[in-house]
Amino acid sequence: MLATETSPPAATGRWVLDQAQARSIGLCVLSVLAVYALQPAMPIRQMDFWLPTASLVLTVVVWAATSSALATHRRPDRATLTDAALIGGITLGIAALRFAEPLSMLITRTPPPAVLSVLAALAIAALLAVAAGCIIGPRPAWTTALVIALVALLFVLKYEPLTQAFAALLRVAQGQSAAQASALDVRWLGFSYICFRWIAALRERALGRLPAMSLREFVTYAVFAPALIAGPIDRPERFLRDLRASFAFNWPDATEGVRRIAVGAFKKFVLADWLALLALNEVNAAQAQGAGWMWLLVYAYAWRIYLDFGGYTDMAIGVARIFGVRLPENFHRPYLKPNLTQFWSSWHMSLAQWFRTYYFNPLTRALRMRAWAVPTIIFVGQVTTMLLIGVWHGVTLNFALWGLWHGVGLFLHNRWADFAKGRLTAMQERPRLQVAISAAGVLLTFHFVALGWVWFALPDAALSLGVFRKLFGL
Numbered sequence: 001m002l003a004t005e006t007s008p009p010a011a012t013g014r015w016v017l018d019q020a021q022a023r024s025i026g027l028c029v030l031s032v033l034a035v036y037a038l039q040p041a042m043p044i045r046q047m048d049f050w051l052p053t054a055s056l057v058l059t060v061v062v063w064a065a066t067s068s069a070l071a072t073h074r075r076p077d078r079a080t081l082t083d084a085a086l087i088g089g090i091t092l093g094i095a096a097l098r099f100a101e102p103l104s105m106l107i108t109r110t111p112p113p114a115v116l117s118v119l120a121a122l123a124i125a126a127l128l129a130v131a132a133g134c135i136i137g138p139r140p141a142w143t144t145a146l147v148i149a150l151v152a153l154l155f156v157l158k159y160e161p162l163t164q165a166f167a168a169l170l171r172v173a174q175g176q177s178a179a180q181a182s183a184l185d186v187r188w189l190g191f192s193y194i195c196f197r198w199i200a201a202l203r204e205r206a207l208g209r210l211p212a213m214s215l216r217e218f219v220t221y222a223v224f225a226p227a228l229i230a231g232p233i234d235r236p237e238r239f240l241r242d243l244r245a246s247f248a249f250n251w252p253d254a255t256e257g258v259r260r261i262a263v264g265a266f267k268k269f270v271l272a273d274w275l276a277l278l279a280l281n282e283v284n285a286a287q288a289q290g291a292g293w294m295w296l297l298v299y300a301y302a303w304r305i306y307l308d309f310g311g312y313t314d315m316a317i318g319v320a321r322i323f324g325v326r327l328p329e330n331f332h333r334p335y336l337k338p339n340l341t342q343f344w345s346s347w348h349m350s351l352a353q354w355f356r357t358y359y360f361n362p363l364t365r366a367l368r369m370r371a372w373a374v375p376t377i378i379f380v381g382q383v384t385t386m387l388l389i390g391v392w393h394g395v396t397l398n399f400a401l402w403g404l405w406h407g408v409g410l411f412l413h414n415r416w417a418d419f420a421k422g423r424l425t426a427m428q429e430r431p432r433l434q435v436a437i438s439a440a441g442v443l444l445t446f447h448f449v450a451l452g453w454v455w456f457a458l459p460d461a462a463l464s465l466g467v468f469r470k471l472f473g474l
Contacts, residue, residue: 020247025086027224027243027323028216032056032090033107034225039189041109043182044167045174049112051188053091055223057125058150060087062198063218064133065146066205083215088122143206147199154195157188159395190228192392196354197222201236203358211237217244226319230312232330232350239325247324257321264314267307275304280457285467294470301457302450306335309348335449338441340406340413343449351389360385378414383407393456398464402455409448 035052042048076084095118097103098111112118136142156162160183168181201218204210213221213236221239278284278300288294313330320327334347344352360381367377383404390403451471458464468474 019249020245023247023323024216024220024243027325028083028086028220029090031220031223031225031228032087033094034228035189035223036094036107038228039108040187042187043180043185044170044176046110046113047170047174047186048109049094051186053118053121055188055191055194056087056091056219057121057128058198059194059219059222060084060125060129060215061132062146062201062222063213063215064129065136065143066201066210066213066218067133068212080215083219084126086216087219091122092118140206143202147202150195150198154192154392155395157186157191158391158393190223193227193229193231193233194222196233196351197236199358200233200354204236209237211240213240224320224325226316226325227327230309230316231348232313232316232328233354234328234350238328242325245324253324254322257318260314260318260321262318264311264316264318266311267314268311272304272308272311275300275307279304280454280467282458282460282463285458285463288470291471291473294467298450298454298467298471301453302335302446305453305456306331335446336442337445338438339417340409340445340448341417343445344406344410355385355389359388375415379411382410382414386410396459397461398455398459401461401464402452405452405455409452 035055036049039048039052042051092115094107095112095115097107098114101111132146136146156166163183163186164181167183167185168178170186171178171181201210201222217240220243221234221236224234224239227234278297280297280301284297285294288297310331317327317329328350330349330351332346332349334343337343337346363384364377364381367380372380384407386405386407387400387403390399390401390406393399393402451468454464454467454471455461458467
């Protein structure tokens with residue numbers, strides 16, 4: 001009788017485990033398909049297939065470089081071979097759709113390359129993965145070299161002259177004219193965010209903090225479909241914890257996910273798209289008459305970029321929530337923060353945290369060991385960090401100036417906060433004065449950020465300076 005009564009819970013436990021396993025496999029398949037399906041068409045033939053394939057190949061190589069099993073020269077186990085067969089099978093299946101051309105358009109914008117070419121590419125990818133596991137994995141210097149190579153590739157894709165040269169090489173490889181090459185020819189979907197996840201995994205492995213991940217788990221982490229295009233950038237251990245958790249569909253998570261999707265869609269496709277008509281851009285900046293209209297353009301852009309990016313993040317978090325994955329929040333009322341430091345603790349939080357973990361903290365520790373003065377360390381750390389965040393958006397003067405704007409602003413706030421510490425204790429006894437100062441801080445911070453968007457929104461520094469002159473009637 002007792003055995004009969006306890007059987008159903010045991011069966012239910014097995015069902016939940018099976019459902020979690022199915023969820024893990026399904027998310028991997030969905031994410032791999034999304035890498036291809038979301039890739040836009042390009043003037044270079046078959047690049048809408050080869051660039052997503054390159055994303056997957058590099059993901060497998062990075063996984064191999066961080067895998068402790070391959071680092072000890074052991075053969076891939078059955079689970080790894082099964083995962084590799086799953087990912088390679090999807091790629092081959094997409095290539096095979098060239099024989100059913102109307103169906104292939106559902107995944108790639110142009111017909112895929114020949115299946116034999118894809119087979120050869122997958123064979124090369126397997127050799128690269130084995131080499132990465134045997135050579136890079138056990139050698140920290142090689143891990144650093146791989147990080148540098150990934151950063152260099154990211155730089156090529158962000159610096160227009162190099163991107164154009166890269167496009168010319170791809171055109172030649174496809175038998176097309178290199179003379180028509182343009183930087184716009186190469187649009188590698190999601191590469192910036194995927195690259196940051198690769199680097200995070202490599203650094204965590206070098207520090208001994210990366211949890212063991214199967215190939216399927218790592219691929220899902222690197223190219224997770226909801227966060228593929230614009231983040232958030234999750235940490236490996238946190239993502240893995242959600243991915244491995246027992247999963248059973250439940251209405252509270254589904255309802256919250258749908259709510260976030262609806263809110264995000266409203267922000268992005270209604271409010272942000274409407275504000276785009278008024279927001280600062282090259283055309284509107286040239287046509288604006290008077291300071292009043294120019295301020296309207298700046299305000300519209302500030303809210304448009306927040307609602308657009310925040311709306312996408314809401315949708316990504318909502319979709320992931322339905323499948324039991326809680327992506328990190330990326331925004332927390334950034335325009336209501338009373339100072340610039342708090343703004344950057346609530347704006348694109350996953351990117352700021354990434355740079356803090358893998359650049360700012362190691363840099364400041366190294367400078368402290370050299371006995372630099374504290375203000376100098378803070379200045380170098382904050383200015384260079386924000387400069388890197390700026391040029392991450394694009395290696396151009398306008399993005400560099402935007403980064404410097406915020407780097408200097410953060411340093412000035414840090415120095416003011418250090419000066420004011422202990423000198424404004426009387427304010428704690430006057431709550432109304434505290435509220436007034438906080439409100440003034442919110443207003444000042446918002447306008448500092450909004451003015452910074454002038455550098456970000458316009459492609460030419462001279463045009464940005466013209467906007468500043470109109471804003472202040474100079």
